[in-house]
Amino acid sequence: MKRTIRKAVTGFRTVDGAGVSLVRVLGHDDVEEFDPILMLDSFDSTSPEDYTAGFPMHPHRGIETVSYLYRGKMVHKDTLGNEDCISDGEVQWMNSGSGILHEEQVPAAERLLGVQLWLNLPEEDKMSVPTYRAIRRNEIREIPFEGGFLRLLAGVYGEYQGHRGDHLPLDYYDVHLDENAELVIPTEEDESVMVFTLLGDALVADEPVREKTAVKLTEGDSLSLRGAAGGSQILVMKSRALHEPVAWAGPIVMNSGQELSEAFLELEEGTFIRERPDFNTGR
Template sequence: MKRTITQQVTGHRTVDGAGVSLVRVLGHDTVQAFDPILMLDSFDSTNPDEYTAGFPLHPHRGIETISYVYKGKMKHKDTIGNTDTVSDGEVQWMNSGSGIMHAEEVPAADRLLGVQLWLNLPAAQKMSSPTYRALHVEDIPEVAIEGGRIRVLAGAYGEVEGHKSEHLPFTYYDIHLTKGAKIGLPTVHDDSIMLFTLKGEAIIDGVVVQEKTAVKLSEGDSILIEAAGDSSQVLFMASRALKEPVAWAGPIVMNTQEELAQASRELQDGTFIKEGMEY
């Protein structure tokens, strides 16, 4: 059975961090439909004044943050001792687990293009040990297809394996299609799958989808993606819906209001960080 589009969400421009202009696509209103992806922010700018203020030190708990910097740079520093930079086609993957503080600098570049998404953690792993992993160009396999290519950011494409998520199954492709090209992807019938048109329009299930739009798909065994215009760059994300309660306040995502209140108290009394060090 072929998958069909059940929902489209085009983002709205907002400001976050210390003054970073971005397009927020997914958020509180889409939690249930796009489960387990909580948030998706898109970055696309040729004006450094829109993003170089960056994201000063801030906490997270209960989620994984996955930043795909297709163009530009992002510098990371956290309370478990990591200092790192990803750039041009690389990924910053952080499990906040029981609690982490981190900061992200975004240096000036010719173009900043990419996305950050928040992947929910299962209730049993909300308080797991925080971790950080950078996926550099050499860690990301690329597969040539007719009329394009697929970068396997996570999961597997056929026998080609990318990064393996430690907490929740997650397949993440960056699909590039040239004019007139198309690709049919087999899918696990009940996986939770979404697509995001990072650059250019795309034809998905026969429907023209505008740039910077998230598309949720029905259950099914395959999906057809076609280029629209001269080229299309589409992000494919597949996981397993958690179907768990979500209690979300700012950078903290738990399962109950009581757990959120506990996190707030710990931030105030200095006991939030369970593993690591002062920043």
């Protein structure tokens, strides 16, 4: 059975961090429908003044942040001692787990184009050990097909395997389609599947979808994508819905109001960070 569109959400312009202009596509109102993806922010600018203010040091707990830059740079620093930069075509994957503070600076570039999504952690993994991982261009397989190609950012596509997270499964594809070219992606019936039209309009499940729109699909065993006029760049995300309660305030996502209150109390008391770098071991 082919998947069809269940819900479509078009982003709106807002400002976050220290003054970064971005398009917020998914947020609090979409938690149940797009489970386990909580938030999706899109970056697309040729004006450095839109984003170079960056995101100063801030906390997270209970989620994984997955940032994909098709164009541009992002510099990451955190309380685990990680300092790193990703650039064109690379992915930054951070599990905040039990608690982390991090900052993201965004240097000027010819164009900043990409997305950050928040992937919810299962209740059993909310207090897992925080980790950081960059997925480099040489780790990302580019798979050609007639009329386009697919970049395997994470997970599995057919016989090909990419980076796998330690918690929820996530198959993450960057699909490039020429005008009128079609790609049919096999899916498991019960997978939670969504797409985001990063550049250009597209036909998703045979329906027209405008640029910068997130689409949640119904259950089914396949998803059809077709390029629109001028071609399309579409991000596809497949995971497993958690069906767990979500308590979300600012940068912290837990399963109950009490857990949220405890997290913010720990922030006030200076006990939020459970894991710190051990410089004797280089960690």
